[in-house]
Amino acid sequence: AQTVTQSQPEMSVQEAETVTLSCTYDTSESDYYLFWYKQPPSRQMILVIRQEAYKQQNATENRFSVNFQKAAKSFSLKISDSQLGDAAMYFCAYRRTRSNDMRFGAGTRLTVKP
Amino acid sequence: GAGVSQSPSNKVTEKGKDVELRCDPISGHTALYWYRQSLGQGLEFLIYFQGNSAPDKSGLPSDRFSAERTGGSVSTLTIQRTQQEDSAVYLCASSLGRREQFFGPGTRLTVL
Numbered sequence: 001a002q003t004v005t006q007s008q009p010e011m012s013v014q015e016a017e018t019v020t021l022s023c024t025y026d027t028s029e030s031d032y033y034l035f036w037y038k039q040p041p042s043r044q045m046i047l048v049i050r051q052e053a054y055k056q057q058n059a060t061e062n063r064f065s066v067n068f069q070k071a072a073k074s075f076s077l078k079i080s081d082s083q084l085g086d087a088a089m090y091f092c093a094y095r096r097t098r099s100n101d102m103r104f105g106a107g108t109r110l111t112v113k114p
Numbered sequence: 115g116a117g118v119s120q121s122p123s124n125k126v127t128e129k130g131k132d133v134e135l136r137c138d139p140i141s142g143h144t145a146l147y148w149y150r151q152s153l154g155q156g157l158e159f160l161i162y163f164q165g166n167s168a169p170d171k172s173g174l175p176s177d178r179f180s181a182e183r184t185g186g187s188v189s190t191l192t193i194q195r196t197q198q199e200d201s202a203v204y205l206c207a208s209s210l211g212r213r214e215q216f217f218g219p220g221t222r223l224t225v226l
Contacts, residue, residue, distance in 0.1 A: 044219050050214065091157065100162040101173060102157075102159065104158075106156045
């Protein structure tokens with residue numbers, strides 16, 4: 001079974017600084033997608049970034065970037081120049097390419113201090 | 115266009131009652147998902163609809179849970195004889211095929 005582990009229940013970062021959220025996953029598949037979703041208090045899940053497993057280049061979206069280590073099955077999210085609006089729950093998720101369901105980690109609550 | 119919408123936003127019910135949760139996906143999206151998010155937990159996959167294909171019900175936790183999708187659009191998740199452990203946020207998402215999923219705001223269900 002595929003599982004996703006987020007070992008940091010809570011993280012805190014000073015505004016304008018950089019923070020890295022960890023995620024590891026367990027799979028025997030070679031073809032899959034990895035995602036980071038943000039869930040603010042409004043409960044709306046928002047896709048932050050997506051990585052295809054076959055791509056060696058790490059995905060980047062503005063201030064958000066990932067460190068994808070396929071052999072280590074690690075997929076960390078780096079948030080640069082943190083802003084107050086980045087405060088939210090962050091979920092790492094995994095989906096096999098030909099699968100319907102997405103597996104989510106338990107989440108990391110990020111606090112941004114002014 | 116509009117995003118995924120869900121109703122009601124909050125639902126409080128008594129143990130043993132049936133509830134229906136509604137999801138309006140983004141127009142044109144062929145795939146629709148239901149997830150459950152218990153307090154402090156990640157999302158748990160419940161059921162998946164894709165076009166006219168038979169739904170993937172592999173995530174439904176018991177036979178008290180069912181869902182349907184009428185006309186390939188609106189979906190209703192029904193929980194019969196609710197139990198306190200059913201209390202959670204129920205999230206719906208839609209996508210165009212197996213591409214990025216867009217989530218609704220969820221329905222918070224509280225079973226007293």
